[in-house]
Amino acid sequence: MKWQKALEYNHNKIPYSGRNTTKHRTFNREMGFKAFMLLIAVIPALLLCGCRNYDGKFDISYSFKTEPEKAVLDFLYSLANNDPDYIYNNLVPDSDRGNISREKYVSEFKEILIDIKDIEIKRTVYLGFENEMSKVVAEFEVTYRNGESKLYKKYFY
Numbered sequence: 001m002k003w004q005k006a007l008e009y010n011h012n013k014i015p016y017s018g019r020n021t022t023k024h025r026t027f028n029r030e031m032g033f034k035a036f037m038l039l040i041a042v043i044p045a046l047l048l049c050g051c052r053n054y055d056g057k058f059d060i061s062y063s064f065k066t067e068p069e070k071a072v073l074d075f076l077y078s079l080a081n082n083d084p085d086y087i088y089n090n091l092v093p094d095s096d097r098g099n100i101s102r103e104k105y106v107s108e109f110k111e112i113l114i115d116i117k118d119i120e121i122k123r124t125v126y127l128g129f130e131n132e133m134s135k136v137v138a139e140f141e142v143t144y145r146n147g148e149s150k151l152y153k154k155y156f157y
Contacts, residue, residue, distance in 0.1 A: 066126045068134035072156045073124060076140055080119035084109030118143040133157045
């Protein structure tokens with residue numbers, strides 16, 4: 001009887017050890033399946049959280065930023081794209097929105113942004129929580145329509 005099992009195992013090119021190894025192989029297949037399913041769940045989650053709130057573009061570094069840094073990035077991206085509507089609707093607190101009309105806010109912002117050609121974000125750093133506010137420093141380069149470029153380092157609260 002043992003020699004029949006040995007022939008059966010040799011036929012499948014699995015060495016016969018005298019014990020039932022099919023359970024061990026099933027365990028490995030099961031673990032491999034679980035690992036594969038975990039990857040299937042994790043990869044889309046990483047890809048989705050790597051999308052910026054402002055424009056939905058994929059940015060892997062965005063997923064590693066804190067919420068205050070993400071707000072600063074969204075603010076600067078909306079400035080670069082000349083989009084004060086996004087700032088008014090998503091970044092201005094509700095209490096302040098009641099004090100200023102949307103049309104006035106947008107028209108004043110567009111007047112300010114008319115001279116700006118591009119804004120390139122160099123880096124953002126979260127500095128912590130201070131006086132009940134989060135503090136973020138951002139370095140960015142502003143290119144104006146007249147060709148002039150300036151590097152800024154500004155603190156956002």
